[in-house]
Amino acid sequence: MDVQxxxxxxxxxxxxxxxxRAIDVAFQVAPTDLSVLITGESGxxxxxxxxxxxNYSSRKHGKYIPVNCGAIPDGTIDSxxxxxxxxxxTGAHDSRKGYFEVADNGxxxxxxxxxxxxxxxxxxxxxxxxxxxxxxxxSKPQKTNVRVIxxxxxxxxxxxxxxKFREDLYYxxxxxxxxxxxxxxxxxxxYLLFRKFATDFADRYRMPPISLGEEARRILSDxxxxxxxRQLKNITEQLSVIEQERIIIADVLKKYLPDYYPNKLxxxxxxxxxxxxxxxxxxxxxxxxxxxxxGDLNNLKKLVHEIxxxxxxxxQIKNANHLIQNLDQSSPSFINAGNMESPTTNxxxxxxxxxxxxxxxxxxxxxxKEIELIRKALDKHNGKRKYAxxxxxxxxxxxxxxIKEYDI
Numbered sequence: 001m002d003v004q005x006x007x008x009x010x011x012x013x014x015x016x017x018x019x020x021r022a023i024d025v026a027f028q029v030a031p032t033d034l035s036v037l038i039t040g041e042s043g044x045x046x047x048x049x050x051x052x053x054x055n056y057s058s059r060k061h062g063k064y065i066p067v068n069c070g071a072i073p074d075g076t077i078d079s080x081x082x083x084x085x086x087x088x089x090t091g092a093h094d095s096r097k098g099y100f101e102v103a104d105n106g107x108x109x110x111x112x113x114x115x116x117x118x119x120x121x122x123x124x125x126x127x128x129x130x131x132x133x134x135x136x137x138x139s140k141p142q143k144t145n146v147r148v149i150x151x152x153x154x155x156x157x158x159x160x161x162x163x164k165f166r167e168d169l170y171y172x173x174x175x176x177x178x179x180x181x182x183x184x185x186x187x188x189x190x191y192l193l194f195r196k197f198a199t200d201f202a203d204r205y206r207m208p209p210i211s212l213g214e215e216a217r218r219i220l221s222d223x224x225x226x227x228x229x230r231q232l233k234n235i236t237e238q239l240s241v242i243e244q245e246r247i248i249i250a251d252v253l254k255k256y257l258p259d260y261y262p263n264k265l266x267x268x269x270x271x272x273x274x275x276x277x278x279x280x281x282x283x284x285x286x287x288x289x290x291x292x293x294x295g296d297l298n299n300l301k302k303l304v305h306e307i308x309x310x311x312x313x314x315x316q317i318k319n320a321n322h323l324i325q326n327l328d329q330s331s332p333s334f335i336n337a338g339n340m341e342s343p344t345t346n347x348x349x350x351x352x353x354x355x356x357x358x359x360x361x362x363x364x365x366x367x368x369k370e371i372e373l374i375r376k377a378l379d380k381h382n383g384k385r386k387y388a389x390x391x392x393x394x395x396x397x398x399x400x401x402x403i404k405e406y407d408i
Contacts (some may be wrong), residue, residue: 014189018181030056040180043230050109062106070198088137113150196234215250
């Protein structure tokens with residue numbers, strides 16, 4: 001089957017390798033009954049792939065039931081999935097079939113599978129292993145022949161470590177993994193998607209389609225797109241409806257991308273769920289940075305010393321000593337090396353440059369260093385915490401916590 005024909009049938013736009021690979025795997029696994037786990041960030045279009053698998057499988061004439069596990073309350077999800085008997089709980093006035101019973105010989109797509117309670121995970125594991133399930137309030141097992149496809153935007157391995165997801169269920173679902181690449185890794189697809197969305201909205205709202213100026217197009221490609229395809233579609237719709245000019249220039253586009261930064265700085269964490277580990281990692285990075293700086297300064301001093309030893313006039317020696325003194329004065333005290341005095345001959349006194357640690361003039365407390373760096377970043381950006389956090393390479397949540405912690 002041609003991948004391009006699958007894209008046309010299911011309305012998938014893009015030519016990136018990661019996307020084509022995901023489509024190819026979905027098509028190859030479709031004729032089997034293997035369980036599939038689809039992973040990818042929110043908004044990447046994971047919901048299209050279960051439909052590809054179902055429609056190219058022998059179950060295509062059976063039911064296809066998508067279930068959003070995160071949208072069903074914990075107290076009723078067992079009833080929704082497996083059904084219940086009359087009187088099994090308050091409000092159960094009649095017996096009811098669950099999705100696994102209704103979808104017999106078909107396919108169930110469990111979206112946001114990480115949201116399932118542990119008790120429901122046990123029930124699901126039994127269905128995957130033996131095809132048996134129990135209605136809520138019943139002791140009579142029932143059989144079902146259902147293909148299960150699951151999707152998540154959460155790192156299930158981390159949830160397993162936190163005892164929030166069963167390891168045996170993970171391996172049972174993950175028989176065939178399909179990973180959907182985020183939009184930022186599909187650079188060439190971004191503009192194709194924009195044009196498709198712009199044309200669709202022009203037809204829907206009966207207006208000329210919008211287009212992008214050269215600089216606006218560059219910004220569109222450089223942006224990180226944390227909301228992926230869903231965010232791009234929403235912004236394209238906003239521009240189509242709100243803007244009067246049909247050619248969108250860079251300054252207009254930036255208004256719809258409030259967190260756009262031309263120069264992206266590396267962030268320590270992308271997920272605030274692991275924010276409690278931030279301090280330890282920041283400390284390791286800070287130590288490495290300071291000691292790398294120390295090594296660089298020492299190497300520079302030795303290089304200057306070697307140049308002078310090879311022969312230099314008095315002015316060159318004076319300039320070299322002045323440079324080393326400036327390095328000593330501008331670096332933290334524990335990085336400083338012994339100062340060199342200007343000689344009256346072509347030979348420098350104290351030819352061996354030795355590092356000396358100084359713990360008196362300046363505090364070596366990591367807390368003091370963090371406070372100093374945070375204050376410098378805030379001063380540089382006129383107190384704007386969002387930009388200061390970008391400068392420091394940490395999340396805004398972490399910066400707010402440290403400002404409060406250190407009473408800055």
